Amino acid sequence: MARRDDDDPGDEPFEAELAEVAEQDEPTIEFYGGKGVSALPIGLFIVWAIVQSGLFGISDTTGLVIGMLLSLIVGMLFVRGNWKSYANTIFEGMTQRVAATAIVAWLWAGMFASTLQAGGFVDGLVWAASALDIGAALFPAATFILAALLATGIGTGYGTAVAFTTLFFPAGVLLGASPVLVFGAILSGAVFGDNLAPVSDTTIVSAVTQDADIGGVVASRFKYAIVPAIIAFVAYIVAGNLMEGIEVAGQAREVFVQSANPAGLLHLVSMGVVIASAVRGRHIVEAISWGLIVAVAFNLVFDLAGPAEMLLFRAPARSGVADAVSWLPIVEVAGSGESAGVAGSLYSGAAGFFPLIVLTLLIVAGARIMIRGGGFAALQDWLLSRVATTVTRAETTMVLGTAAVNAMITINTAAEIAIAPYISTIGRRFNLNGYRRANILDANTSALGYIFPWAGGVLVGVAAMQGLPDQYAWFEPGMMVNPVAVVPYVFHGWLLVAMFLFAAWTGFGREYVADREAGEVERA
Amino acid sequence: MSSLEKFLAGWRFRSRRPTFEPGAELVAYVTDADGGTSVLRIGDSRLELDESVPADTQVRVRVTAFDEETHRGEADLLDVLGTATF
Numbered sequence: 001m002a003r004r005d006d007d008d009p010g011d012e013p014f015e016a017e018l019a020e021v022a023e024q025d026e027p028t029i030e031f032y033g034g035k036g037v038s039a040l041p042i043g044l045f046i047v048w049a050i051v052q053s054g055l056f057g058i059s060d061t062t063g064l065v066i067g068m069l070l071s072l073i074v075g076m077l078f079v080r081g082n083w084k085s086y087a088n089t090i091f092e093g094m095t096q097r098v099a100a101t102a103i104v105a106w107l108w109a110g111m112f113a114s115t116l117q118a119g120g121f122v123d124g125l126v127w128a129a130s131a132l133d134i135g136a137a138l139f140p141a142a143t144f145i146l147a148a149l150l151a152t153g154i155g156t157g158y159g160t161a162v163a164f165t166t167l168f169f170p171a172g173v174l175l176g177a178s179p180v181l182v183f184g185a186i187l188s189g190a191v192f193g194d195n196l197a198p199v200s201d202t203t204i205v206s207a208v209t210q211d212a213d214i215g216g217v218v219a220s221r222f223k224y225a226i227v228p229a230i231i232a233f234v235a236y237i238v239a240g241n242l243m244e245g246i247e248v249a250g251q252a253r254e255v256f257v258q259s260a261n262p263a264g265l266l267h268l269v270s271m272g273v274v275i276a277s278a279v280r281g282r283h284i285v286e287a288i289s290w291g292l293i294v295a296v297a298f299n300l301v302f303d304l305a306g307p308a309e310m311l312l313f314r315a316p317a318r319s320g321v322a323d324a325v326s327w328l329p330i331v332e333v334a335g336s337g338e339s340a341g342v343a344g345s346l347y348s349g350a351a352g353f354f355p356l357i358v359l360t361l362l363i364v365a366g367a368r369i370m371i372r373g374g375g376f377a378a379l380q381d382w383l384l385s386r387v388a389t390t391v392t393r394a395e396t397t398m399v400l401g402t403a404a405v406n407a408m409i410t411i412n413t414a415a416e417i418a419i420a421p422y423i424s425t426i427g428r429r430f431n432l433n434g435y436r437r438a439n440i441l442d443a444n445t446s447a448l449g450y451i452f453p454w455a456g457g458v459l460v461g462v463a464a465m466q467g468l469p470d471q472y473a474w475f476e477p478g479m480m481v482n483p484v485a486v487v488p489y490v491f492h493g494w495l496l497v498a499m500f501l502f503a504a505w506t507g508f509g510r511e512y513v514a515d516r517e518a519g520e521v522e523r524a
Numbered sequence: 525m526s527s528l529e530k531f532l533a534g535w536r537f538r539s540r541r542p543t544f545e546p547g548a549e550l551v552a553y554v555t556d557a558d559g560g561t562s563v564l565r566i567g568d569s570r571l572e573l574d575e576s577v578p579a580d581t582q583v584r585v586r587v588t589a590f591d592e593e594t595h596r597g598e599a600d601l602l603d604v605l606g607t608a609t610f
Contacts, residue, residue: 211608219530279527391540391567428580428608431552431566435534510538512566513582514550 029089029373030080037078038373041366044071046418049409059456061355064414068362075369086369093368094361101208102360106353108288109199112274113154114349115295116267119304122163124264125150129168130256136176136245141236143168144185144192144492148229151193153271155200157450160190161461170468171255173479178243183461183481184489185236187450190457191493194412195446196225198278199288201356201413202449206442209420210427212434215278215287217442220435223509224443228495235491248474255472263302270295308332311344356413363417371421380425391430395440395504398423402444403497411456412449416441431513439509443500447493453483540567541595544587549602554581569595577601580608 031037048067052058072090079086093099125146134142143164151160164186172182194200198218207217274291278284299305307329314334315322326333334340370376388394402419409415420441427437450457462483468475488494503509525533544550554577555565562573564585571590577583582605590597 216530219527220534222531223535276527279530424608425580428553429555429565430568431555431564507538507540508536509534510540510567511534512538512542513552514542514544514566515538516533517551 028085029369031078031373031375032080033078035374035378038075038370038375039379040078041068041071041075042363042370042418044074045363045366046405046409049411049414049418053411053456054408054454057454057459059411059459061359061411061414064411065355065359065362068359068366072362072366072369075366085372089369089372090365092372093365096364096368098208099361099364102204103353103357105204105208105214105284105288106201106357107350108285108292109155109201109204110349110351110353111346112199112270112288112292112295112349113156113159114345114352115292115299115305115310116154116270117159117163118309118345119267119270119295119299120261120264121153121267121271122150122167122264123259123261124267126167126256126264127260127262128265129171130260131262136172137240138237139172139175139177140181140185140240141233143172143182144189144233144236147186147189148192148492149189149268151190151200152197152275153193153267155193155197155203157190157194157200157446157457158460160193161186161450161457162464164189165461165464166467166471167255167259169465170472170475173246173475174248174255176245176247177240178245179479180481180485181236181239181243181489183465184486184491187457187461187486187490188232188236188492191446191450191490191496192225192229194449194457195443195496196221198274198284199291200446201353202416202442202445204284205360205413205416205420206438206445207434209417210424210434210438210441212438213281214284215281217435217438218275219279220509220511221439221442224439224499224503225496228492228499231495232491239489246479248479261304263304266298266302266304267295270298305345309344311342311346313342314338314340316340359414360417363414367418367421376421376425380422380429383422383426384429388426388429391432391510392504392507394426394430395432395510396501398426398437398440399444399497399500399504402441403448406445406448407452407455412445415449416445419445428513433511433513433516435516436509436511440500440504443496447490447496451487451490451493453487458483458486538567541569542567543569543592543595544571544590544597546587546589546597548587549584550587551582551584551605553608554579554583564599569597571597571599573599573601575601577604578607582606582608 045068049064052063076083076086129142129146147160147164151157169182173179194202197203198214207214270291273294274287277287277290311330313331317333322331322333325331388397405419406412406415423437423441449455465480469477552564552566554562556563557579560576562577564571583601584603584605585599586602588598588600
């Protein structure tokens with residue numbers, strides 16, 4: 001949001017402000033073939049993403065980066081006249097505050113999430129499941145709740161799907177719970193956290209692209225998340241009683257006993273610190289920093305993770321200085337066959353976001369080209385004059401459009417960034433406030449990322465499942481869940497989409513800009 | 525707004541045609557700027573602005589008239605706050 005506070009009383013009222021606004025809206029790039037061709041970079045990227053992730057099944061974010069780079073080059077070939085303005089628009093797009101805010105929030109969230117995992121948060125949840133000593137019928141419902149807790153703490157649904165498929169899925173099979181239902185419950189929990197967590201990559205994108213503060217988004221999102229979650233919980237109890245499992249000789253406790261550690265539950269406090277600070281209006285960097293400090297302190301004081309698990313300098317043997325200070329817990333000299341480098345949860349957590357950061361910068365640049373080339377306005381005018389003609393139809397378009405793009409693109413954060421400008425524009429045209437727009441955008445992004453067989457969340461869960469026969473002698477390949485079979489059992493995902501269609505048609509939760517102004521990106 | 529109020533905000537069914545009292549001041553985006561008349565579309569209600577302002581500009585206005593039957597009204601421009609950039 002560009003703002004001007006200086007006012008020269010000698011000028012015509014608002015003349016300077018309006019001149020600035022008019023200048024920002026003026027298209028500066030002309031394309032052979034008309035304004036629509038300015039959509040080529042983003043359009044080609046979406047096709048690339050569908051082919052790479054949807055058809056080939058390759059979930060490689062860096063691959064998408066190459067797709068966006070090549071798309072930007074192809075788009076430039078269609079520029080009429082000097083290519084300089086096109087090149088400058090790439091820079092203009094990349095330097096927008098929306099990209100920088102998402103990047104900063106992701107880096108902090110990555111460090112926090114990874115440190116919680118290093119501190120055995122999953123082990124705490126495993127202990128809770130073991131202590132509850134529940135039977136086969138209730139196991140899927142309990143799995144849903146615990147997976148939702150983990151995903152809300154670490155913000156990554158993919159990480160939750162891997163951790164729970166590795167531990168809770170085999171335990172559920174041994175207990176006699178329906179395998180497909182347990183897997184569906186794991187994915188549902190992942191959807192819940194991906195949608196609600198302030199440290200979730202999709203939550204961050206949804207807030208910053210819709211001019212809303214992350215804490216306010218989380219608080220406003222709660223009403224949409226909790227109703228489907230309660231229905232999903234009941235549905236898992238009912239289905240758990242109706243659907244039978246497989247008979248396997250073994251004890252579920254055996255799976256759990258290796259990794260159960262009640263102290264891991266201390267990280268519920270770390271998670272609570274971030275959520276409470278963000279909702280109270282603290283900047284997201286401040287909120288996550290406090291959570292990170294608490295998490296590191298718990299890890300060290302309660303011996304949940306050593307210093308080297310969070311940060312480690314592995315220096316080459318030739319480094320005399322490193323040898324002299326190798327008594328420090330975060331320094332070691334690389335042995336033979338070991339490569340030198342920096343490691344630990346802080347390092348891997350932040351580094352894990354690097355490909356997505358580069359991709360985001362390029363997609364935002366592509367969106368800027370579409371705006372400067374007039375294609376964005378043309379598509380928006382068509383949508384607003386033909387499709388989104390009333391606020392109900394506009395919100396329905398936003399829900400179904402986000403769901404459709406996310407159903408096609410495996411990596412849901414990339415899909416979310418690509419669709420975000422449309423959600424912002426359509427919603428703003430009816431003065432829907434930033435929270436409402438962010439909630440529509442993120443709920444459908446999160447839900448569709450964990451339902452279909454080609455969705456990233458399902459793929460990482462299935463990949464983790466494929467390692468189970470090597471891990472457990474009793475686990476036979478026939479016990480694995482077919483990703484097509486799980487589609488109807490991701491209850492929370494389906495219910496979240498249904499919730500937003502209901503909200504669009506009835507006005508539940510709808511807020512206009514005039515009702516409550518969303519906090520600005522500046523406050524993140 | 526307290527944290528609890530933030531969680532409780534929006535637990536209601538909001539009309540697609542909100543109404544406004546004359547004299548009320550509000551912040552909104554200009555949504556249409558065709559034919560020399562700038563319009564603030566808030567849901568399916570419309571406020572016509574007394575000055576020409578490009579679409580997507582955020583403004584502060586004062587409502588001068590509003591017909592609850594047609595859900596149309598008029599407003600005076602008080603301040604130009606900025607423009608949406610994304």
